[in-house]
Amino acid sequence: MSKAVSRNSEKRRNRPLVSIGECGLAHAAGLLGDRWVLLILREAFYGVTRFDAIREDIGASKHALSSRLDLLTSAGILIASPYREPGERERNEYVLTEKGRSLGPVLLTLLDWGQKYLQSSGRRVALIERSSGETVRNAFATEEGRIVSGADIALQLCS
Amino acid sequence: MSKAVSRNSEKRRNRPLVSIGECGLAHAAGLLGDRWVLLILREAFYGVTRFDAIREDIGASKHALSSRLDLLTSAGILIASPYREPGERERNEYVLTEKGRSLGPVLLTLLDWGQKYLQSSGRRVALIERSSGETVRNAFATEEGRIVSGADIALQLCS
């Protein structure tokens, strides 16, 4: 991201390229700028989809969890999928939609940063490529697959 | 991220590899799981560093902004840097530390997702490589720079 000033905006004070209301990041912040939401999504990616299992892992109250689950389903990030254990009544599990799954890179990048800068102790997890077992890191790349340094990235208004 | 189950955890219910308290993502969620924090960081990356300028852009109250600025500085993400306009008293501007700058990929990834899935209208910004002008996207890569598909990534506990 670095300075993020487009080439042709010389003298004026730095400003967001796009105003807050219509900014994609502002929208994302409104939805994901919440501790519980982030933690629930982490569970979803780990495949923990049931109410009490999520609750046990993240330590939220029923109330807090329920409201976030509503929020995330109405946002189309999770979908409530009914299932029935033999002999039990029907229940919901909350699984990621395609929209939700595409948050993977966000969570992964966040995890990476959190482990590096926030987590002083404890076990860590590494990102690995399944097929080769090689460790993997976040990067930015051109369409043709050339890796670009983060410092060399700027934002530009689309025409 | 995909299923994120390591190869050798066969039958047991899916669980986070690392418990919540010590998870890097949980730490990150505690800090960045806040709407204002995310918006302030966006401003920081755009180079908007002064109290009222930030406030005007994001629409927070003085109180809310002040407390987040305190939070972010004590977390070592921003640093208060005194400056003095000619003839004025000394003031602070809040600039990113190295720890803060390294949140760039997180914000960029979030922006990308927000634009794609949340923002129905309005101008968009594109990520471009400064030197070539080519558009750039988030990716994952091995140490040698080979791009890896997101679906082929798993998490593995470090030993």
Added chain:
DNA sequence: CAGTATCCCAAGCGATACTG
């Protein structure tokens, strides 16, 4: 187990006023 409903309380909010 998977929630919903109710209650009470504390944190956090914006508005306003004040200071350097």
Added chain:
DNA sequence: CAGTATCGCTTGGGATACTG
């Protein structure tokens, strides 16, 4: 302009109880 201080007030929290 760049904050700090104070103040009601609302939102959202956990705890508890209840239901299918």
